[in-house]
Amino acid sequence: xxxxxxxxxxxxxxxxxxxxxxxxxxxxxxxxxxxxxxxxxxxxxxxxxxxxxxxxxxxxxxxxxxxxxxxxxxxxxxxxxxxxxxxxxxxxxxxxxxxxxxxxxxxxxxx
Amino acid sequence: xxxxxxxxxxxxxxxxxxxxxxxxxxxxxxxxxxxxxxxxxxxxxxxxxxxxxxxxxxxxxxxxxxxxxxxxxxxxxxxxxxxxxxxxxxxxxxxxxxxxxxxxxxxxxxxxxxxx
Numbered sequence: 746x747x748x749x750x751x752x753x754x755x756x757x758x759x760x761x762x763x764x765x766x767x768x769x770x771x772x773x774x775x776x777x778x779x780x781x782x783x784x785x786x787x788x789x790x791x792x793x794x795x796x797x798x799x800x801x802x803x804x805x806x807x808x809x810x811x812x813x814x815x816x817x818x819x820x821x822x823x824x825x826x827x828x829x830x831x832x833x834x835x836x837x838x839x840x841x842x843x844x845x846x847x848x849x850x851x852x853x854x855x856x
Numbered sequence: 857x858x859x860x861x862x863x864x865x866x867x868x869x870x871x872x873x874x875x876x877x878x879x880x881x882x883x884x885x886x887x888x889x890x891x892x893x894x895x896x897x898x899x900x901x902x903x904x905x906x907x908x909x910x911x912x913x914x915x916x917x918x919x920x921x922x923x924x925x926x927x928x929x930x931x932x933x934x935x936x937x938x939x940x941x942x943x944x945x946x947x948x949x950x951x952x953x954x955x956x957x958x959x960x961x962x963x964x965x966x967x968x969x970x971x972x
Binding site: 775776778780785786787788789790793795833835837842843844846847848849 | 860862887889893897898899900901904946948950952955958959960961962963964965966968
């Protein structure tokens, strides 16, 4: 399968703590994206990092990309109960419009 | 970004029946994608729906089981045919937007199907 792997599968933290999720993929990519899904609903795009970038920030989100290791991480700082959701990485390649989604991390933030 | 209305939001279906899911976009889009998300799993692409041509199906998905229509640039339907309990999933439509040369997806809220 070309699907990316994410770890951990599940993560439980207290409000105010940081949450880190990791994504590994198998093919050469053009970009890597992170999406959020609340309670089995539709996914919402969070942030995109290109293959020639190493780090990207957006608000409380920080994404890193290591193309030599074919891995990425998403850091959510100062987490809130409202951050409780599933987070998916998705990779885009040069020769197709399709995105391949990772296995996802379920994040639970306790107030 | 595009706003996608998907319906039904959920349904409970009997084995052997078929259900059609509708996806309406508030702007014209070239490519629409249909994904399946089985319980507790990630998203798997079913097919790409392009207006004016046959849908392109991914490995493991066939037109007889998942017929797709794309009559215009703002609408698509996915039918799940002859359903079995294994078809219980969330079905999601999405549209492509190009942001600074990269493809980003906008999703509908999903249709949660339970097959008894």
